[in-house]
Amino acid sequence: MGIAERVTSGDIRAVARLIRDIDDKVPGAREVLKDLYPSTGRAYVVGITGAPGVGKSTLVDQMLTHLRKAGKTVGVLAVDPTSPFSGGAILGDRVRMQRHSMDEGVFIRSMATRGYFGGLTQSTRSAIDVLDAMGKDYVIVETVGVGQDEIDIVQSAHTTIIILIPGMGDDIQALKAGILEVGDIFVINKADREGADRTVNDIRLMIEMDEKRYRNGWKPPILTAQAVFDIGTKEILDEIEKHRKYLTSSPVRQSRVEYEKARNDLAEMIKDKIVHEVLEDIIHSGEFEELLQLIVERKIDPYTACDTIVSTRLRSGSK
Amino acid sequence: MVAKPGLDGHDRGARIIARTYRDAGFEVVYSGLHQTPEEVVQAAIQEDVDMIGLSSLAGAHMYLFPRVVELLKEKGADDIVVCGGGIFPEEDIPKLKEAGIKEIFTPGTPLREVVKWVEENVKPRSS
Numbered sequence: 001m002g003i004a005e006r007v008t009s010g011d012i013r014a015v016a017r018l019i020r021d022i023d024d025k026v027p028g029a030r031e032v033l034k035d036l037y038p039s040t041g042r043a044y045v046v047g048i049t050g051a052p053g054v055g056k057s058t059l060v061d062q063m064l065t066h067l068r069k070a071g072k073t074v075g076v077l078a079v080d081p082t083s084p085f086s087g088g089a090i091l092g093d094r095v096r097m098q099r100h101s102m103d104e105g106v107f108i109r110s111m112a113t114r115g116y117f118g119g120l121t122q123s124t125r126s127a128i129d130v131l132d133a134m135g136k137d138y139v140i141v142e143t144v145g146v147g148q149d150e151i152d153i154v155q156s157a158h159t160t161i162i163i164l165i166p167g168m169g170d171d172i173q174a175l176k177a178g179i180l181e182v183g184d185i186f187v188i189n190k191a192d193r194e195g196a197d198r199t200v201n202d203i204r205l206m207i208e209m210d211e212k213r214y215r216n217g218w219k220p221p222i223l224t225a226q227a228v229f230d231i232g233t234k235e236i237l238d239e240i241e242k243h244r245k246y247l248t249s250s251p252v253r254q255s256r257v258e259y260e261k262a263r264n265d266l267a268e269m270i271k272d273k274i275v276h277e278v279l280e281d282i283i284h285s286g287e288f289e290e291l292l293q294l295i296v297e298r299k300i301d302p303y304t305a306c307d308t309i310v311s312t313r314l315r316s317g318s319k
Numbered sequence: 320m321v322a323k324p325g326l327d328g329h330d331r332g333a334r335i336i337a338r339t340y341r342d343a344g345f346e347v348v349y350s351g352l353h354q355t356p357e358e359v360v361q362a363a364i365q366e367d368v369d370m371i372g373l374s375s376l377a378g379a380h381m382y383l384f385p386r387v388v389e390l391l392k393e394k395g396a397d398d399i400v401v402c403g404g405g406i407f408p409e410e411d412i413p414k415l416k417e418a419g420i421k422e423i424f425t426p427g428t429p430l431r432e433v434v435k436w437v438e439e440n441v442k443p444r445s446s
Contacts, residue, residue, distance in 0.1 A: 012364060012365060013364060013367075013394075013395070013396070016364055016365055016366065016367035017367050019367070020367040082346075083341055083342070085342075086341060086342045086343065086344045087344045088340060088341035088342060088343060088344045088345045088346060088347065089341060089346045089347065090337050090338065090341045090347050090349055091346060091347065091348045091349065091366075092348075092349045092351075094348060094349070094350050094351065094362060094366075095349060095350065095351030096351075098350070098351050098353075098354065098358065101350075101354075101358045101361050101362050101365075102355075102357060102358060102361055107365055108362075108365055109365055109366060110348050110366060112346045
């Protein structure tokens, strides 16, 4: 049996190995992804993001319990940051989801962000496809919501949940123009803490000021939760279901969603491939370092350096 | 993957080991406390790791460690290297190695050596 067939039949080892090969950019993995593509598009993808420690993994753990009770199978991708200094990472999201590790209907995979040359976004996106193709009803992607990469990932989700906690105060202000804009559902976790009402109000104000964006019929709900005690999980899942119905209720809207998703995915994929092939290539060949040296010595300007690299690389045709 | 099988709740050591490997450039999955050998193996397979580091300070290593090796074999995943760390009676160490635990690290081992051993003895598996 080929790898693609093993994946679609739900073979855990094949799935695990394929995700690793995708992450390591093993050339064969791309071919398998091509074969798998016709089997994708069935899973419902939920993105969960928020600052470190707000309770993302704990909420995912509770959601798993509810979804499994409802007979749904779930794949989880838990993304943790790579250390910018050593390149290593500690992937600790599984700790909160331990009790599901023996459940055959749940597949949990940790992934590291691996630097900033576009690695994370593309491998996570491909890993979503793999879990989709293996037949999971839901794929939940959990990311640390601190950067552009994370926004990109949640944009390839059908429903994006932003988790906040009371007392973030000015952090919310700072986040306003970033990750908060992509939320379909807001959850104020640890809602027993002081200031929960204020946080709810802050978010409500933010959403209401942005009314134009929500005119098409989906105004993000703001829910409170205490994920540790499983308070609010059911309501969150209900809202996901409502959002799903909203997306699928009109054929026009659904095709626009699919179109936007495809547009985003393809653009990211092209960027990733170019970055990978041009940037990594010149880094390996030492050309990158040479140019940097020239720029630092002010013998060349970075604009010219960039134009030269890009035009010669792209004209000669990438492999 | 760094795992703590059994009922032992002391994971300071395991966390230090995880952090040490991170600083040496490894991606480390930390699976948390109170894992059964079955859970450890299932997680290792889902994560497709190269190596499992088991930590035990509570005396049940003679059951837990060999059981992990055995389950990996059952699942056809015995290419994953298993090592152990913790406090063990001297005479248990050869028995553990015989049971398929590749290396045993005891208190006082410099962190540098723990990393070096992995760099020299664990090759990333190819597809």
